[in-house]
Amino acid sequence: xxxxxxxNNVSMNFKTCRQLIYEDFHKVLTQQPHGKLSxxxxxxxxxxxxxxxxxxxxxxxxxxxxGNKKLxxxxxxxxxxxxxxxxxxxxxxxxGTPVKGGLSFNHFxxxxxxxxxxxxxxxxxxxxxxxxxxxxxxxAGVPSIGDxxxxxxxxxxxxxxxxxDNVFVGANAVVTHxxxxxxxxxxxxxxxxxxxxxxxxxxxxxxx
Numbered sequence: 529x530x531x532x533x534x535x536n537n538v539s540m541n542f543k544t545c546r547q548l549i550y551e552d553f554h555k556v557l558t559q560q561p562h563g564k565l566s567x568x569x570x571x572x573x574x575x576x577x578x579x580x581x582x583x584x585x586x587x588x589x590x591x592x593x594x595g596n597k598k599l600x601x602x603x604x605x606x607x608x609x610x611x612x613x614x615x616x617x618x619x620x621x622x623x624g625t626p627v628k629g630g631l632s633f634n635h636f637x638x639x640x641x642x643x644x645x646x647x648x649x650x651x652x653x654x655x656x657x658x659x660x661x662x663x664x665x666x667x668a669g670v671p672s673i674g675d676x677x678x679x680x681x682x683x684x685x686x687x688x689x690x691x692x693d694n695v696f697v698g699a700n701a702v703v704t705h706x707x708x709x710x711x712x713x714x715x716x717x718x719x720x721x722x723x724x725x726x727x728x729x730x731x732x733x734x735x736x
Contacts, residue, residue: 668687
């Protein structure tokens, strides 16, 4: 499902922020060995030990508190933590980027997400991914990415491109035009190589 402008993280309330954090946590939980401890203990554990959840947690908190004068102390601390992990992990994704819950980063470094990129639920982003603004031309604008998508290592999504739900973008693919739901795409420029996207993206989401 593609996000509308009214659903972005900039205007989120605390309830929405908490839900997004929980969805990010639950995505990590399904990918890690775990026992029967309280979810709160696992949240604390992954906030300390899991790099993807660390980044997402401070991104969500900073996006929620941004622009609210009553939350300036929370925003400042979140901004510092977000900047710290942004440089440490090599993930450029500005606070307020409209990203739904269940986001995870499988490996790090050289990840550049344009702040206007719309990203759906349960998306997985690998190292070297870029979603970029294109100025001018037939597909000027920024990408919109559906639910359950996987952006493989080194892939580039350029311009006003829409990826449907369950799209698997292969390593080093360069996507310059819309891709339908459930497709697997690869190449430069990217082309559809199969329609097994649902199965392929599910394997990545559940991989431990």
